[in-house]
Amino acid sequence: MLIDTHAHLNDERLLPIAGEIVSTMPQKGLGAIINVGFDRPSSELALSLAHTYEPLYAVVGIHPHDAKTATQDDYRYFESVSTDKKVVAIGEIGLDFYYDLSDRDVQQRVFIEQLELAHALKLPVVMHVRDAYGLALEILKENNRFLEYGGVMHCYAGSKELLKDFVSLGLHASFGGVITFKNFAKQEVVKSCPADRLLLETDCPYMTPVPYRGKTNMPEYISLVRDKIQEWRPDIDVESVTTQNAKRLFNI
Ligand SMILES: [Zn+2]
Ligand SMILES: [Zn+2]
Incomplete structure (x- = not known):
């Protein structure tokens, strides 16, 4: 059984077919899908999907792109739903200096505020970092008291050396469709x-793996990610190891 630890059925492209996707999960070998919010409305949607469909879970938080929209009221909302059994983490939070859709100082402030919030709510964190791994590491080191409940660097694209540092902070790394691309250089x-x-x-619906590039990505394509990693990691049973890790981290 596979677990898709980072999906966006709360995206408008997938939302209309969420029921269909869930109904085919058993035949695709998918045991759970964790939908991640990127702002307040998408967090609410992730949670309402999780309430509607048993194998779905929700992560709530403000993406670095949307950091400029974050309000105290949003944080109060995340707090209010934090004890809901279907809310498994705070995310996606972090830094995105590639698109720079929010000012960098605002991104940093909202990142740290949500690290603190996640800790107060006894939840792990799901992190989105792009073109800012060095600074993200610095921030996480300075705030490692907030990492007591663990976390994951989603779609990890940093170096092997930095991965060691993130791991030593107790964090996980998550890999997706990018690793199936021909030009992927980080085996x-x-x-x-x-x-x-x-x-x-x-x-x-982003990051569609080979051979479906150009189409909308779907949770079922996670088997292609598993297969690729299995090729590189004959030492482990990738499916069972990653499923155990996801269950432990997200407490599901
Ligand atoms: Zn995402
Ligand atoms: Zn992301």
Whole structure:
């Protein structure tokens, strides 16, 4: 059984077919899908999907792109739903200096505020970092008291060396469709990830794996990510190891 630890059925492209996707999960070997919010409305949607469909879970939070929209009222909402059994983490939070859709200082402030919030709510964190791994590491080191409940660097694209540092902070790394691309140059990173910190994700509808590039990504394509990692990691049973890791981290 596979777990897609990072999906967006709360995206308008997938929302209309969420029921259909859920109904085919058993035949696709998918045991659970964790839908991740990126702002207040998408967090609410992730949670309402999780209430509607048994194998779905929700992560609630403000993405670095949307950091400029974050309000105290949003944080109060995340707090109010934090004891809901279907809310399994705070995310996706972090830094995205590639798109820079929110000012960098605002991104940093909202990232740290949500690290603190997650800790107060006794939840792990799902992190989105792009073109800012060095600074993200610094922030996480300074705030490692907030990482007591663990977390994951989603769609990890940093170096092998930095991965070691994130792992030493107790964090996991999650890999998705990007690793199936022909030009993917970081096999060594996937190979170096400790087995007990490895997670699988699709980030659907984005990041569609080979051979479906150009189409909308779907949770079922996670099997392609599993197969690719299995090629590189004959030492472990990727499906069972990553499923155990996801269950432990997200307490599901
Ligand atoms: Zn992301
Ligand atoms: Zn995402």
